Amino acid sequence: MYRDGYDNPLTTGSARAAELYAEASGVMLAGESGMIPAFEAVTREDAGFALGWVGLARAHHAFGLGAGALAALERAEALTDGLTAREASHINAFALLLRGQGPQAYRAIREHVDTWPRDALVAQTCSSVFGLIGFSGQPGREAEILAFTAGLMPHYGDDWWMTSQYAFALCETGNIEKADQMIDRALAQRPRNAHGVHVRSHIWYEAGATEEGLNYLNTWLQDYENDGIMYSHLYWHAALWSLAQGDTQAMWDRVDAAVSPASGSTSPAINILTDTASILHRATLAGVAVDAERWKGVSAFARQAFPATGNAFIDVHAALAHAMAGDNAALEQIITRPAGPAADLVPDLAAGYRAMAAEDWSSAAGSMMRAMADLARIGGSRAQRDMVEQSLLTCLVKAGRAQEARDIASLRRPLLAESIAA
Numbered sequence: 001m002y003r004d005g006y007d008n009p010l011t012t013g014s015a016r017a018a019e020l021y022a023e024a025s026g027v028m029l030a031g032e033s034g035m036i037p038a039f040e041a042v043t044r045e046d047a048g049f050a051l052g053w054v055g056l057a058r059a060h061h062a063f064g065l066g067a068g069a070l071a072a073l074e075r076a077e078a079l080t081d082g083l084t085a086r087e088a089s090h091i092n093a094f095a096l097l098l099r100g101q102g103p104q105a106y107r108a109i110r111e112h113v114d115t116w117p118r119d120a121l122v123a124q125t126c127s128s129v130f131g132l133i134g135f136s137g138q139p140g141r142e143a144e145i146l147a148f149t150a151g152l153m154p155h156y157g158d159d160w161w162m163t164s165q166y167a168f169a170l171c172e173t174g175n176i177e178k179a180d181q182m183i184d185r186a187l188a189q190r191p192r193n194a195h196g197v198h199v200r201s202h203i204w205y206e207a208g209a210t211e212e213g214l215n216y217l218n219t220w221l222q223d224y225e226n227d228g229i230m231y232s233h234l235y236w237h238a239a240l241w242s243l244a245q246g247d248t249q250a251m252w253d254r255v256d257a258a259v260s261p262a263s264g265s266t267s268p269a270i271n272i273l274t275d276t277a278s279i280l281h282r283a284t285l286a287g288v289a290v291d292a293e294r295w296k297g298v299s300a301f302a303r304q305a306f307p308a309t310g311n312a313f314i315d316v317h318a319a320l321a322h323a324m325a326g327d328n329a330a331l332e333q334i335i336t337r338p339a340g341p342a343a344d345l346v347p348d349l350a351a352g353y354r355a356m357a358a359e360d361w362s363s364a365a366g367s368m369m370r371a372m373a374d375l376a377r378i379g380g381s382r383a384q385r386d387m388v389e390q391s392l393l394t395c396l397v398k399a400g401r402a403q404e405a406r407d408i409a410s411l412r413r414p415l416l417a418e419s420i421a422a
């Protein structure tokens with residue numbers, strides 16, 4: 001039998017289809033440009049190759065293109081003849097995931113990975129902060145991703161993808177030095193690996209290496225096309241560093257070109273909403289004037305892209321946007337009808353943003369404080385959750401409690417302590 005890039009047998013009679021599948025899988029694992037066309041090429045080469053259709057379904061799903069994902073998935077599910085046990089399990093796992101059956105998908109995927117640890121496309125669903133563990137809402141999710149990736153490492157040798165995922169988990173649990181070594185190894189093998197470049201950006205963020213990170217991203221992004229799945233998010237990282245440098249014009253240039261709803265970005269809606277709300281708020285906290293129209297734009301985008309609650313990370317950013325745009329009805333819906341595994345944290349954080357918009361700093365601090373002990377459960381990265389951390393610190397300072405803000409920052413996020421005025 002022909003095999004994929006990780007030695008897993010494939011049920012296709014076409015050597016070319018197997019080769020294209022290995023290439024497309026690499027593009028997906030690297031977050032490189034051309035993910036959907038890469039899997040379309042596999043299905044054109046062999047329309048009877050089930051995993052080619054699953055890959056195409058997953059590529060559509062990653063960009064939030066539900067109809068394309070389900071159509072491709074159904075093609076895969078109709079191809080049952082001669083499948084290996086791994087392929088049948090692979091199709092089942094993605095069918096559960098793509099049909100929104102998260103808990104069942106998670107169980108199926110963990111069992112699948114225990115049996116076939118080198119099925120990288122399946123393992124990928126649990127390996128990063130936006131994955132099934134990342135958005136599980138469970139306490140200790142950062143440690144769980146570290147355990148998951150560390151457990152897979154012995155199966156992958158020096159593989160660039162696995163090493164970059166392990167590096168991210170190390171970064172998010174505070175082991176910056178080891179993360180730094182790992183990501184260098186990964187990027188040396190595949191320098192255009194956008195997910196690896198993303199991990200590299202997080203490591204520099206955690207290290208406070210603003211200039212180094214910005215210089216690197218400025219160069220690297222010149223050759224990254226806007227259909228790459230990390231496009232908007234990597235521009236957000238660059239915009240954040242421009243803000244840290246006080247280069248407001250460069251920050252707005254990046255936001256307007258690649259991050260905001262008005263940029264026309266085709267990146268996943270979760271990135272467009274959360275990264276735009278985040279940079280607008282962090283700019284405000286840094287003393288930059290933000291036009292009310294910008295908030296109205298992101299609030300409207302949130303209502304349209306995420307009409308129902310269900311993911312705390314999304315819902316907290318949407319609540320912030322609605323609060324700052326003055327859309328009280330949308331904000332109240334999030335506060336009164338939270339949903340999803342970290343729903344218990346959403347009302348306090350959303351009410352905190354409602355109080356911030358009203359400049360009721362003590363009330364805002366009180367609300368946010370109630371959610372801080374378990375903040376990581378909302379999901380996303382440490383760098384992204386710094387938006388909430390910084391919100392609390394600002395509220396405390398404005399409420400005349402600067403020493404409390406410094407004490408909290410030094411315990412929770414020393415990186416942010418220097419942003420607190422003396």
Ligand SMILES: [Fe+2]
Pocket residue numbers: 198202233237381383
């Ligand atoms: Fe990031």
